[in-house]
Every structure is written in structure tokens, then in C-alpha cells.
Amino acid sequence: MSATMYPNYSPGLEGVIGGITTISDIISETSTLVYRGYNVHDLASHGSFEETAYLLLFGHLPDRKELESFMATLAAEREVPAQVYTALQQLPPSTHPMDIARLGFAAYAPFDPDYNEPATNHDANLRKAVRIVAKASTIVGNGHRIRTGKAPLAPKPEHTIAQNFLYLVNGVEPDAETAHVMDSSLTLYAEHGFNASTFACRVCVATLSDLYSGICAGIGTLRGPLHGGANEEAMHMLQKIGTPDKADAWIHNALANKDKIMGFGHREYKKQDPRAIYMTKVAKALGEKTGDTKWGQIADILENVMATEKNIHPNVDFPAAYAYYLLGIPIDLYTPIFVVARTSGWTAHMVEQLDNNRLIRPKCIYEGPTSETWVPVDER
Ligand code: SDX
Numbered sequence: 001m002s003a004t005m006y007p008n009y010s011p012g013l014e015g016v017i018g019g020i021t022t023i024s025d026i027i028s029e030t031s032t033l034v035y036r037g038y039n040v041h042d043l044a045s046h047g048s049f050e051e052t053a054y055l056l057l058f059g060h061l062p063d064r065k066e067l068e069s070f071m072a073t074l075a076a077e078r079e080v081p082a083q084v085y086t087a088l089q090q091l092p093p094s095t096h097p098m099d100i101a102r103l104g105f106a107a108y109a110p111f112d113p114d115y116n117e118p119a120t121n122h123d124a125n126l127r128k129a130v131r132i133v134a135k136a137s138t139i140v141g142n143g144h145r146i147r148t149g150k151a152p153l154a155p156k157p158e159h160t161i162a163q164n165f166l167y168l169v170n171g172v173e174p175d176a177e178t179a180h181v182m183d184s185s186l187t188l189y190a191e192h193g194f195n196a197s198t199f200a201c202r203v204c205v206a207t208l209s210d211l212y213s214g215i216c217a218g219i220g221t222l223r224g225p226l227h228g229g230a231n232e233e234a235m236h237m238l239q240k241i242g243t244p245d246k247a248d249a250w251i252h253n254a255l256a257n258k259d260k261i262m263g264f265g266h267r268e269y270k271k272q273d274p275r276a277i278y279m280t281k282v283a284k285a286l287g288e289k290t291g292d293t294k295w296g297q298i299a300d301i302l303e304n305v306m307a308t309e310k311n312i313h314p315n316v317d318f319p320a321a322y323a324y325y326l327l328g329i330p331i332d333l334y335t336p337i338f339v340v341a342r343t344s345g346w347t348a349h350m351v352e353q354l355d356n357n358r359l360i361r362p363k364c365i366y367e368g369p370t371s372e373t374w375v376p377v378d379e380r
Contacts, residue, residue: 001284003329006365014267017242018199020362023056023348024191029177031272034058035191041278049161049186049295050074053133053344056191057126070130077134078164084108088146097144097336098223103218104139105132106334109212119208120354128211129347136343140336141168142199162186165340169333178327179288181282182337185323188275189338193268197221197228201346202353206360211350219339225262228342231317231334234263238295247301255310263318264306275316283323295322298317 010016024035036055039315043052047061054062054070062070087107088100109115112131117124145168153171155164162183166174174182191194192198200221201214222228241250254261266273280299287293299314299322306312324334 005073012267013362018194019192019202021349021352023058023345023352024193025118026193026225026268027272028269028271029275031269031274033192033274036092040188040274044184044187044278047187049183049190049341049344052187052190053161053313056344056348057133057217064203071160073130074134074161075155075159077156078138078157080108080135080138082140083111085142085146085152088143091147093147093149095147096223096297097140097147097332098219098229098339100147101136101140101336101339103220104143105135105212105215105219108135108139109210112212115212119205119210121224122355125211125347125351125354129351131212132215132347133161133343136340138168139167139239140333140340141165143319143332143336144169144330145171161340165337169329180285181323181327184196184282185279185320185337186341188279189320189341190341191348195222197342198346198349201350203360204299204340205350206357207353211347214350215346216341217340222338222342223335226316226363228262228335230262230315231321231324231338232331234318235331235334237262238298238322238325241298241302244297244301247298248305251305255305261306261312262315263300263321265312266303266315268313269313274312276319279316279319279323280314283319283326283328284374286323286326290326292326295325344355 022036024033026033027198035043035052036059038061043055050062050071051067054067058066081164084104084107087103091100091103093133112128114121114124115228117128119125138155140163145152155166156167159167160179160183163174163179166179166182194202197218200217204214204217205211225233241247251261284296285301286294287296299318303314303318305316325331325338329337
């Protein structure tokens with residue numbers, strides 16, 4: 001039967017309220033995203049990712065003393081035990097960095113001194129959340145080093161999370177502009193309400209399971225191309241198109257085949273994704289600076305066709321794709337960067353869920369066969 005036969009059922013839970021949060025709000029009509037009331041454009045252009053992570057976890061922007069103490073804690077918690085690297089070294093070199101990230105958190109979990117604290121211990125949950133945010137860039141960055149046959153590097157305490165990620169991936173100190181682009185992209189990617197991976201995290205801890213199991217659920221959910229995996233797929237698409245003169249024919253052929261155009265569309269935003277607006281400016285500026293403007297030119301053509309012919313707009317993953325490409329970041333690290341950022345939103349939501357928990361267990365409609373008669377196996 002079609003979904004319309006059931007008045008209180010919506011496929012994919014589209015339009016269904018899954019909970020109440022004070023962490024972020026997506027205002028589709030005005031293409032606005034706020035984290036605890038602050039516009040994400042202000043946070044990305046004036047603040048640091050660390051200030052955003054603090055805001056998401058503790059509910060207010062830190063003052064100077066709070067920020068310095070938070071940065072010191074993040075620096076102190078940045079490294080993981082050598083056993084985690086040993087676990088990662090067991091994986092085949094072809095392992096996708098998202099699977100490396102998932103194993104990294106699963107391997108670290110039992111080393112967390114608060115791991116066995118009761119699931120509803122708010123202060124222990126915040127301590128675990130800070131450790132998860134602190135270690136994400138190290139797990140992804142050193143995980144990349146290990147899969148490319150390099151030894152993990154010791155994180156530097158003076159680095160920000162963005163600098164730590166870039167330093168571990170490239171093995172050299174990042175320049176200030178690259179670090180700033182990475183930092184603002186982490187803020188844009190940090191949090192987005194009840195998206196699929198955040199909802200997966202909330203469902204997981206709502207059983208009173210632990211934050212690390214929630215993070216593994218989040219990573220597993222984010223890796224799909226309909227969700228976080230879209231930024232990698234978007235760059236592969238741009239490379240397939242190759243030059244601006246091929247873009248118009250390519251997009252029309254793809255639409256004629258009813259293909260999903262990666263990096264476009266959104267369940268919540270029916271107009272523009274405010275993060276895409278911000279990230280497009282960053283990506284275009286990088287194109288001008290490097291002289292490699294063709295990706296921005298191809299993007300303009302795709303965006304124009306999608307907007308005028310389908311009324312579908314780019315989401316954050318589309319400009320992030322060619323911005324990261326212009327920064328020289330390996331394509332299969334794009335979604336893991338999303339993980340580095342979203343650990344702040346995921347943990348904030350898990351803490352919020354556990355502070356006022358109720359098991360998440362929806363109903364379903366049964367359309368299978370009824371009253372079947374048992375037949376012994378040799379008579380079937
Ligand atoms: C993220 O939820 C979040 O907040 C996620 C996120 C976050 O920060 O956590 O914002 C991050 O996941 C962004 C989205 C990344 N994914 C992609 O870019 C993949 C491509 N996008 C689509 O698959 C799609 O737009 C979704 C999955 C993002 C949203 O899909 P919906 O809401 O289920 O919409 P739909 O698939 O039902 O599409 C409605 C119509 C369909 O046309 P009809 O069949 O009705 O004729 O719009 C069309 C779709 O075919 N459509 C697209 C399209 N997106 C929608 N057609 C071509 N290309 C697309 N990208």
C-alpha cells in the first residue's frame with residue numbers, strides 16, 4: 001500500500017518531529033542555521049571551531065578564561081594510546097578512512113577513564129564528549145598516516161584542531177590561510193539538528209548505551225553517499241566532468257537518467273543551505289588564489305541548471321568538495337573531516353538525550369502475510 005494510506009506515517013520520517021533540542025535550529029524559509037541562537041555565519045567568520053564546540057557542549061560561548069582552559073584540555077586529551085594505532089595497523093591499506101575512524105573510536109573507548117560511568121552521569125558524559133572531540137582529528141589524521149605506510153606523528157599541544165588535522169595529514173605545519181579555511185569548514189559542519197547520523201547517535205544512547213557506541217553509529221550512518229559521503233562523491237563528479245564546457249551536457253544527461261546529483265538537495269532546506277552560501281565564497285576565493293578556477297566555473301553551471309530546471313540547490317557538501325580539493329586534501333578524507341567536526345554536534349545531542357532520556361522506539365505498520373498454516377519441512 002502507498003504511504004498515503006496511513007495518515008500518521010511519513011516515509012523516511014519526513015516532517016515528523018523526533019524530539020526537542022536547544023542545540024541548533026534550521027530555519028528553511030530564511031536559509032538560516034543557528035547554533036544555540038548564534039548564526040553559523042558569525043561563528044564561522046569571527047570565531048574558532050573550538051569556540052563553536054564549547055558552545056555546543058556547554059550551552060554558551062566561552063569567555064577568555066573558559067576558552068583557554070578548554071583549549072588546554074583539548075590539547076592534553078588529543079593523543080590516543082599506542083594500542084589504538086596498533087589496532088589501526090591491522091587494517092588493509094585499502095581500508096576507507098571512515099572505517100579507520102570508526103575502529104579508532106571503538107578501540108579507544110575502553111581506555112576512557114569514564115567509560116564505565118553510568119550513562120546518565122552528566123559530568124562524565126561531558127568529559128567523554130570533550131575527549132571524543134579532542135581525539136577525532138588525531139584518529140583521522142594519524143589513521144591516514146598509518147594507511148599510507150607512515151608512522152603516526154605526536155600531536156602538538158599548541159595546535160588547534162584544524163591545525164592538528166592538517167599537520168598529521170601533511171606532515172608539515174599548515175599555513176595560516178589553509179588552517180583558517182579548515183577551521184571555518186569545521187564550524188559549518190559541526191552541527192545540524194536531527195540529521196540521520198545525529199539521530200542514530202541519539203537512538204543508540206537512548207538505550208543507555210555509551211557515547212562511543214553512539215559515535216560508531218554516527219560514523220557508520222554519516223558514511224552513506226546520501227549523507228556525509230556526498231562531499232567525496234561530489235568531487236568525483238566534478239572530476240568526471242573535467243572542464244566547464246562539458247558541464248551543461250553532463251548535468252542534463254544525468255538528470256535525464258534520473259541520477260542524484262551529489263552535493264545538491266536537502267531534506268530540510270527547500271531554498272539555499274546557508275553553509276553552502278558561505279563555503280562557496282571560500283571555495284571560489286581559493287580558486288582565484290590558486291589560479292585553478294575551473295571547479296568554480298563548473299559549479300556555477302551545475303548550480304544554475306539545478307536551480308532553474310529543478311529548483312534544487314547545493315548543500316554544504318558541494319562547495320566543501322572543491323574547497324578541500326584546492327587545499328590538496330585527499331578526496332577520501334572529506335567525509336572523515338565531517339566526522340572531526342560533527343563529533344561536537346553528535347556528543348552535544350547524546351548528552352542532551354541522556355539528560356532527559358526516553359527510549360526511542362517508533363511503531364511500524366505490518367503489511368506481511370497473516371494466519372499462515374505450519375507445514376513440516378519435508379512437506380514444503
Ligand atoms: C547532508 O539532514 C541533514 O541535515 C544532513 C546534512 C547535515 O549537516 O547533517 O545537511 C548533511 O547529508 C547533506 C545532503 C548530502 N547528500 C547529497 O548531496 C546527496 C544528493 N541529495 C539527495 O539524495 C537528496 O537531496 C537528499 C537525500 C539530500 C534529500 O532527499 P529527500 O529529502 O529524501 O528528497 P527526495 O530524494 O525525496 O527528492 C525529492 C525530489 C525527487 O524528485 P521526484 O522523484 O519527486 O521527481 O527531488 C529530487 C528527487 O529525485 N532530488 C534530486 C536531488 N535531490 C532531490 N534530484 C537530483 N539530484 C539531487 N541531488
